[in-house]
Amino acid sequence: MSEYNHNSIEQKWQKYWSENKTYKATEDTTKKKFYALDMFPYPSGAGLHVGHPLGYIASDIMARYKKNKGFNVLHPSGYDSFGLPAEQYAIQTGQHPAITTDANIKRYRQQLDKIGFAFDWEREVRTSNPDYYKWTQWIFKQIFQSWYNNDTDKAEAIDELIATFAKEGNANVNAACEETPVFTAEEWNNWDEKTQRQTLMNYRLTYLADSWVNWCPELGTVLANDEIKDGVSERGGHPVEQKLMRQWSMRITAYAERLLQGLDKVDFSDSLKEQQRNWIGKSKGASVFFDVAGFDDKIEVFTTRPDTIFGVTFMVLAPEHDLVAKITTDEYKAKVAAYKKTAAAKTERDRQADVKNITGEFTGAYAIHPFSGEKVQIWIGDYVLATYGTGAVMAVPAGDQRDWDFANHFNIPIPNIFEGADISEGAYTEKGAKLMNSDFLNGLTAKKGMSLATYEIEKRGLGKGKTNYRLREAIFSRQRYWGEPFPVYYKNDIPYVLEDNQLPVTLPEVDAYLPTEDGEPPLARAKKEAWNVFEGDRMEYNTMPGWAGSSWYFLRYMDPKNEKEFVNKEKADYWNQVDLYIGGSEHATGHLLYSRFWTKFLCDRGFINFDEPFKKLINQGMILGRSSLINKISIQFSGLTKLDGKDEGATNLHIPNLLISKRKLEVITNHIKILKKEKNINNELKNEFLKIKGEMIFLRAKVAKVSNLKTPTDELDIEADILDLQTSSLHIDINCVENDILNIEKAIKDPMFSFLKGSHIIKEENGDFICGHEVEKMSKSKYNVQTPDDLCDQYGADSLRCYEMFLGPLEQAKPWDTQGISGVHNFLKKLWRLFPEDNQFDEGAPTKDALKTLHKTIKKVTEDIERYSFNTVISTCMIAVNELGAQKCKNKQILSDLAVIISPFAPHITEELWERLGNTESITKATWPAFNEKHLIESNFSYPVSFNGKMRFMLELPIDMGKDDIEKALFAHEKTAGYLDGKDPKKVIVVPKRIINVVV
């Protein structure tokens, strides 16, 4: 036993764990369970950088800690292995995405294994594996065969609904569904199958319908709202446009209220809950019907301010609104049609960029104000969205800024309906003012006005109070190859689901991963024989979206090999909710909402007994890269004629490719600043500057091949000759830089940085070239990517694990700084040295000091782990190791407990030390040491003594001393008189075991 050799130790124990199945989880109902889960990784081709494992390390620590605490721990991992990148690669190269995916998973697994995670790999799942997606298809089928009963507020079997229809029609059915005309039992029973099935589509929780979708031509597929960022596709950044397409959708809106309410039951961060609340976007108001003059049709609008209804001066419909074509008068037809066309051609991004540009057209038609009976103009405008509410608004320019802008732009009157409000410059959007010009609402403020208005609207049959959600149905079809096939076939254009025993429908082979010439999805290319199941006229050609497999994977880990069910219910009852879920906040509105939705559905239908998947969720912060930059300047001087005695005229000094070390650049910029501002020259700075300038002149002389220069700086007039200074910087590979010092020889070998050869370089006096730095996202193009592999080789997985935790709070974004890893590496080395080389531990009773160190460490580490404050745990352990080192503690009992405490963070080294302590079982089976307060009890307390709140000196007193005695001791102290300065103390505050404060 000599030096701490992390490589051999880590290999040894990784092998041991895998051979002994140390992390295998079994259902042991005698123990309390703990389920720790990381967000499903997508195995990308780029592999892991140091930012990725951060969350895995945290959940791993928690899993190991809970195991030591006696819990039965489930800590699995797997791959969300369907997805766009592998398919895009397949399109480019013709290689089957399964092959790429497999290769990526292998690399991913190698990287993960190096870090020493306590995953039970026997439970691995892959969404692209037919054994897995069989059950994704099966769940789809359950959703298809369900409807949402608003009366019981849950999903129920569609068979029950069919029975109801056959018995009494749909009059008494209160469902979350499409607008469906009332029919009787008799009508239902007389309908043919197609009509019946079409009607059922209105009720099913997943249904086929024409809907406005985000179509991305570049990717050749539809995207969900959460897959679009800033109007372009999240993957690839391609434009997106609106298109009406026949698509599978999930009726997630049925669950809007429960998804909202459920947030109160889970422990997510406030910001994440807020994001979900915004996404669901609940708003209360009223729906009101406006008659259209000259037509039988009514326009339904949704408003959150029914109290402002007397301020309505016009209406605006979305360009896509059904009624537009019908009601537009001949006079305006051409203009309206043209407007509709341009609106439709706009991409989502154009539309967003155009917010300030007010556009619209008058239809020539009028609506009748339901209260006043007045005629109001009907316009169309693309600020009204077809997909929200009813696609129509009642415009109240006095009370809504967008309506005000629109009215102002098109010269529509803006009558005021608020007492004392100034609406000449903009709408009055607050709720404090009393209403006027509003008939029966006059004199009321918003709150009372809204309820009275709603009451009147309902009483007069003009509409009703309503709650609206921003959340839209989730489009579930993707026109791509690399995803789950639907368990669906078509007969006479009616979709049917397959029988359970026909599942899974596996992905058929195709000749290319592209759409067909008719624009059908890639699966349409598959020959009939290529399908493992083929029914009816054709199979469904769409595939499921990326979130299908990831919406329920946490359930499959509980029972990954079950061939009869997606999960055994007893196992699901035991493992239950995920106790700790860690992942990035980018999934706030996608994955997290969908998996909550599916969990609620599966619970409704009785397959599981809980309706929230994740009890506690932590978003790990991003690890940012620290880029190294080479400063490049372009500097111009004039007045160099004195340089070598020859008259060169007013020549400018300009040197191309001038690279300058950081400190030298600072000298120049400081000097210029001072010259500009203060005029009085700082001599020291000036001399430094002159030197640099001399260097530059020398370099220029080299360029100009003027060689007869000696010490040019002596002759220079420095004060007035700077014409221009421009600085820029170039990214340089962080592997060529150490402690901000550039290794030029190393960098020059990289073809990317060969420009260094032809550059002029100004170094520091000692010959170093110091780089600048910036903290930004890790990316290849910035040459700042750190892979965990290199660090594992150099410092070991234990160092990497500890360092990632030591960096700062888990949830906070923080810059990666490789220099710092030596600190935790030193800590592990010190820990190693604490254990005697000959393994001759002190078997006797531990010293008081050692016990004190140990127990205060147990206390703090336990508390900190429980509140996920892992960075402070590392600090605490460092202190413990430092103290025990100073005490020269070799006590077996102390060191054993210490090893256990550190083991969740640094599992390899502690396994080795544990073995050296004479244990034959893995340290993962050890018991977490118990805290005993008696070791921390002190007889004295060292009081900080403050005068007027300023700490002056320490005073050590017995811990049980009373306030009066403390005061006596205080005034007896020699220093007290000095601080009193002859005055009487006004007040003395004594907080036992905390502080003494004297007010003078």
Next chain:
RNA sequence: GCUCGAGUGGUGGAAUUGGUAGACACGCAAGACUUAAAAUCUUGUGUCCUUUGGGACGUGCGGGUUCAAGUCCCGCCUCGAGUACCA
């Protein structure tokens, strides 16, 4: 624009309930060991003033509450994240 976070040494950060601001670590400086380097160890390290003793200032800025404020309250500034015609 709105919503939610966050601003503490040269750097990452600590201070859990209002009670010694800067723990722990990096970096830097000096020293020991060494032919030398590495490794290791010791000491110092918020800023300014001071011969020592010590003093003044100090948690983005300005106020306030309190014996006592990084922490609580009011107003502002800056940065980050999310979101955006949602009627």
